Amino acid sequence: MLRWGILGTGFITHAMLGAIRDSDSSSVTMLCGRNEAALSDLSAQYSVTETTTDQTELFANPDVDVIYIALPNHLHRAATEAAMAAGKPVLCEKSLTTTMEDANALIASVQAANIFFAEGLMYLAHPVMQQLVTVLRDPSVGELRSVSGFYAADIWQVVNSAGGGTLYNLGCYPASLLHLVVQTMCGEETFANRSIAAHGNIGKDDTLQDASLSVRFDNGVFANLMSTDSHGMAHAFEIVTTKGTLRFATNPWLPVAGENHMIWQPYDGPARDIVVKTEHDAFYHQVKMVERALATGPKEAPRPSPRLSDSLEIMQFLTDWEAAALGKDIPQ
Incomplete structure (x- = not known):
């Protein structure tokens, strides 16, 4: 039985407490937070x-x-x-940090301790992402040409202004999925070799509230992403190859218990609905990923979940996007 300590009492804690409760190999020993009323409520509920x-x-x-x-x-x-x-393994919520200085220092502390760590991009632990990797590795899908994605939610009123704005709230989802796609189809070294252009709107909390990005990777692959905290509740992600298009019909960043769908549309032939069924949501599968890792010894998560190097590459991408959207020079 893996015994968890939970630090934080926000809404995301409820999702993890429910996932841990659903696992027969995990339990929660202690809750920690500054808000005593929230601690009391969580303690009673779970x-x-x-x-x-x-x-x-x-x-x-x-x-x-x-x-x-x-x-x-x-x-x-x-x-x-x-x-x-203190010698404790860690599962830490996304985004890893809000600056590369903090990200590099965090990862350095993990490597020095030689203890398990994973960034909590929970959707990457869901079986639909393993199925995506399997599909992308199939030669019949063709070669990658472009990717487009956006995530929109009207949440600017409730997010912490110290959190860096929309890119670190929502943009980390399409950015990390783009990272997985490019890495899977084009190789480990491809993602870092790119040029970007971006635009942004500053919100009332003086952080980026809307941000768009255009990327050209050095191998000729293009990508266009958008993230916004200012309106809607919408999502889209599409992969274009030399043989057809693959798009998510359900939310790729909130895969659910039940059916999750991807649509493969070849240029020549009928569309195919790729269905991934599971009894549990992404948070549960993330808990099981941590259980397996701590039982078998790896010090980082297995792909598709982010390894340490993946978390750093995603953070560099987010900070580059932020700099470009704000009209600043991108560090070389």
């Missing part, structure tokens, strides 16, 4: 007997095997470094 407002107490608890960090992303570095110093 039958967790131990709570604390002190992170040090959480990290020092000998009955906690692994820490889930659900704090705002600008706090991820400090919390991860403290957990690593």
Whole structure:
């Protein structure tokens, strides 16, 4: 039985507590957060007997095997470094951080500790993403030519302004999926070799609220992404190859318990509905991924979940996108 300690009491914590409760190989030992009323509510709802407002107490608890960090992303570095110093494996919510300085320092602390760490891009642990990788590796799909995707949600009123804006709230989803597609179809080295152009709108909290991006990878593959916190609840992701198009008919970033659909439309022939059925959502599959890793010994998540190098490449992409959208020079 893997014993979890949970740091943070926001809405995402509910999803993870439900997923841990559904697993017969995990339980929650302790909840930690600054909001005592939220701690009390979570404790009662999910039958967790131990709570604390002190992170040090959480990290020092000998009955906690692994820490889930659900704090705002600008706090991820400090919390991860403290957990690593205490010898605790960590699953840390996306985005990894909000700056490359913090991202590099976080990963350095993980590598120095030589302890398991994974960034919580939970959708990548869902079976639909493993099926996507299988499809993309099939020679009959052809060669990659372009990718387009967007994620839109009217959430600017409720997100933490210290979190960096839409790119670190929502843009990390299409960015990380683009990363997986390019890496799978074009090789490990391709994603970092690119030129980009971007535009953005600043919101009332002085962060990017809307951001668009155009990318040309050095191998000639194009990509167009958009992320917005200012309106809607909408999503789209399409992959164009030399043989046809592959698009998600269901939300790729919130894969559900039940049926998840991708549509393969060859240029010559009928469309094929690719259905992935599962009894559990992405958060549950993320919990099982961590259970397997800690039971068998790897120090990082297996693909499609992000490895340490993947998390750094995604963060570099997000910070480059942010700089370009703000009209700043992109660090070389």
